[in-house]
Amino acid sequence: MIADWAHIGPVVTAAFLASLVEAVEALTIVLAVATVRGWRPAALGAIAGLGVLALIVAGLGPLLGYVPLHLLQLAIGVLLLLFGMRWLRKAILRAAGIIALHDEAKAFAAETAELREQVARHAARLDWLATLASFKAVLLEGLEVVFIVIAVGAGRGLLVPASAGALAACLLVAGFGFAVHRPLARVPENALKFAVGVMLSAFGVFWTGEGLGVAWPGADLAIVGFAALFLLAGLGAVSVARRPRAEALP
């Protein structure tokens, strides 16, 4: 049982945390649409986005079975490295104060203002535009969730636990969002992105290595070691990148 969790745990956790971040971002836009035009176009757009995502998964999912395992591991590993290290770099730069933190309240205000401006310009087509905004948010953020689920789950046949982690995150965020009717601005988004960046980078190194024929010591447990190294490197990078600013202060 413990061995099973050591195998499945990192996959479920990575899918859950990454999906949490994406779901929070999608929710912000859906709520902005609902605030400006009501729940009908917001819900219609979101449902349509989920429908297209389901079609993409149903259409492309079975094709994964035809890709040779080493090639799949290598392709997924490289994409995970690009995706995870991009997230981690951005989270480090935000934590070090080099770029601004992502603010859901600000994103909500910006989206609401843009929709209101569209009210003035295209009053007759507004419901369609509002539905489209909600559709795009769910589709684009959902594509990221689908990629993460495939990336962390497909290499070892763990798509079901990864999907369960992602689904739990999406349901949690949707539940909170509909209960409070506000964007989830208090979610520590950068800390989550930091953690997810660390985990996805660790998975990326692991799968790329497996794809190249590397037999990692400790097999799947090596992922935990890689995550610890990326975490240490990330925290070190934050502290180094912060230093010049601290020294510049009087």
Next chain:
Amino acid sequence: MNTVGAALRELLGLFVDDGALAAEILAVVMLAAAAAALVPDVPLAAGAILLLGCLGVLMASVARAARRR
């Protein structure tokens, strides 16, 4: 059509934000692949290049961004 274009741009943006970082990651992967092909008896050499290379590339990218500030 706009939505399809936005989805494709978003898809590309998932993986490439800082072009230099993406290019360096791919270079590390190619170096590791070359090591795996040239020294197949020591597969951990490719693993070490991959792991240390990725950590190095990340630190270098952050340092560059901090200097550009």
